[in-house]
Amino acid sequence: MLNEHDYHYMEEALALAAQGLYTCMPNPRVGCVIVRDSVIVGRGAHLRTGEPHAEVHALREAGEKARGADAYVTLEPCSHHGRTPPCADALIAAGVKRVFVAMQDPNAKVAGSGLEKLRQHGIEVHCGLFEHEAQALNPGFISRMTRGLPFVRCKVAASLDGRTALANGVSQWITGEEARADVQHWRARSCAILTGIGTVLYDNPQMNVRRPDLVEIKSGKQPLRVVVDSRLHISPDAKLLEGGNTLVVYAADIENKAQALQAAGAELACLPDADGRVDLQKLMQHLASLEINEVLVEAGEGMNGALQQADLIDEYLFYFAPVLMGSAARGMFGLPSMTEMTQRIELEILDMDKLGVDIRVRAKRRR
Helix, strand or coil: CCCHHHHHHHHHHHHHHHHHCCCCCCCCCCEEEEEECCEEEEEEECCCCCCCCHHHHHHHHHHHHHCCCEEEECCCCCCCCCCCCCHHHHHHHHCCCEEEECCCCCCCCCCCHHHHHHHHCCCEEEECCCHHHHHHHCHHHHHHHHHCCCEEEEEEEEECCCCCECCCCCCCCCCCHHHHHHHHHHHHHCCEEEEEHHHHHHHCCCCCCCCHHHHHHCCCCCCEEEEECCCCCCCCCCHHHCCCCEEEEECCCCCCCHHHHHHCCEEEEECECCCCCECHHHHHHHHHHCCCCEEEECCCHHHHHHHHHCCCCCEEEEEEECCCCCCCCECCCCCCCCCCHHHCCCEEEEEEEEECCEEEEEEEECC
8 A cells, every 4th residue: 555655755856856857868867766765875876878777776775775675666676687797686585575567578578577687586566657757758668568669759949920931041040048958958858850951951050959058967968960851952061960970871872972971980881761862750769779769859840840741750849939930931840731620630738838939839730
């Protein structure tokens, strides 16, 4: 029977898990607290790949006080040897009495086996406490483990009349400083930032994390930059290629530019579909194979529309500025004309926030 203290301790574990929001990719964000006689004696969070998991940090802090204690973990303790030893074994060796888990591990290598291993060693196990909150911390990891695809967020900055750029392609800047600073947060938590060649040709963006506080937290590590460029129109001098860490995905190298782009530091992937464009489904599968959990899309209406038509967008981030740009300006999603209201794409609003003079709306597809 759960009590208010159990909820409090799991909330502590979730807060610890959030410490890895920007740093522990491709691993899941996990927190753990060890409680003995109603006192937290150990805390831990998984912060970087290859470093000890949350349970190990918490057990080290608890020491001998872990024996007979309760452990609260936001994700099922692993039962297999990966980059680090099994955390289930560490909890068993420490002699904990009870383990409270927020959610089962979606990784097929674990998927309940960690919980069963604990039970087999006489440890009382409870699973499901704050499950939704734990899942919300790891949408990308869950998606990659269960669907073989990353979790895709599409960010759109627009006027109140839904326009994202002038007819000539100029789009800087529609929203204010506070909204643009908020976008840096979403970039920092993403494993990759994806755009289309149109955005590269018009804006020549860098597509990286620039907020000093976030750069420091990430120890300078930047998300992978991904450009969808079917005909390799990108210039070897594009800012996106500076410093490497850029993947250019194409369908045909008509101008024989592949070698020059590789010399400029780009990695290339040829993923054509039957129509001679980039196969977006295969692209997402390829990103998942690279252990990409979360993808942030920052593109124009063409790329946004293609992803929408391929049903590859999991979440939307709309930033609306209190301006009007007129019907000649560019829209959010390039989609086929609709003739019936039943064809419309229905969304569910998850939350809304005011950022300076702008409004951010976070939404998902209503199924």
